[in-house]
Amino acid sequence: MTFYKYQGTGNDFILVDNRGGAYSELTEEQIKHLCDRRFGIGADGFMLLNEQEGYDFEMVYFNADGREGSMCGNGGRCIVQFAHDQGIRKTTYHFIATDGPHDATIEDGEIALKMKDVDSIREYKTDSILNTGSPHYVQLDPDVMQLDVFKEGKKIRYSKDFAEDGINVNFVQVKEPDTLIVRTYERGVENETYSCGTGVTAAALVFHHNDNGFNAVNIETLGGKLTVRYRREPDGTFNNIWLKGPAIKVFEGSISTEAL
Ligand SMILES: N[C@H](CCC[C@H](N)C(=O)O)C(=O)O
Structure with missing residues (x-):
């Protein structure tokens, strides 16, 4: 499996291009192992970039414990840079994550990611x-x-x-x-x-x-x-x-x- 390592302000992630679906069956144990800093590659989280109709891609995020997590803001920024590096070129990226759709742009070499609205504190x-x-x-x-x-x-x-x-x-x-x-x-x-x-x-x-x-x-x-x-x-x-x-x-x- 070819993997890519990205970091966003020191929050680090393993990324895999899963267009085609070859890595959809990775288990919780395997992802935990990949994220382990001594027995694996080492990361705070693991992400799959999937194909998704109507969007530029789908982000599937797992915590370092191998379990599918909720939204990750730094991960979302990293996967946009990854999509760009994998040849998905857009002025505004439109992708889907577990908490819904997100827009993102690359501005001055940085990634701006639109987060979901918040109703209450x-x-x-x-x-x-x-x-x-x-x-x-x-x-x-x-x-x-x-x-x-x-x-x-x-x-x-x-x-x-x-x-x-x-x-x-x-x-x-x-x-x-x-x-x-x-x-x-x-x-x-x-x-x-x-x-x-x-x-x-x-x-x-x-x-x-x-x-x-x-x-x-x-x-x-x-x-x-x-x-x-x-x-x-x-x-x-x-x-x-x-x-x-x-x-x-x-x-x-x-x-x-x-x-x-
Ligand atoms: N590092 C992430 C948060 C991951 C979320 C996860 N830790 C959870 O809520 O289970 C971020 O940049 O937003």
Whole structure:
């Protein structure tokens, strides 16, 4: 199997061109093995690029634990760059993922990905919960670089209310009104990753600085910088949400699936 390795602000993925369907039967165990950093290739997630009528392609995303996951924002940006590199050339990409259709463009060498609209943010204790394609818990922290994200994130992720379905946990420091630092404990990886696209999107919506209208937020993660642009309506709903940042091919290789 020929595979490609991409990263988007340090959130890294194995990508396989599955047009033709040769790799549709990979098992949970095999995908987990591919994502293992010691026994496999190593990645936070695995993606298949499938053919899909009416769209430029379909994105099928799996977490590093081998289970099919919900939407992945950095993965979505990487698969657009991958589609481009595999010869699918569009001005605006239109693809389908588990949470519905997405548009994306390549601008100044970076990928801008349109995320699904968000209807509501739920208050939970002093924190917030929302779904930006994946479920996210957002907690404010005055000094995120000092925080033990693995320990604190894991505590929330496995707490009674979230243990069964899991949740991604984001710790957010407001550096400036329009600049946030975000660190994320990811479900399915069950560890901190260097960046989480749906997570920084969630953080940007929770910490809007314009109550009504256009917002543009700069986000700093361990793996680099992202921006999130969106509109917040007077009724508290969010639309036209765009996540933008780099998506880089790292290497390609081949691996025998019989060895998995
Ligand atoms: N890394 C991803 C999130 C993956 C989602 C996954 N961890 C889950 O919710 O199960 C991102 O960039 O949005």
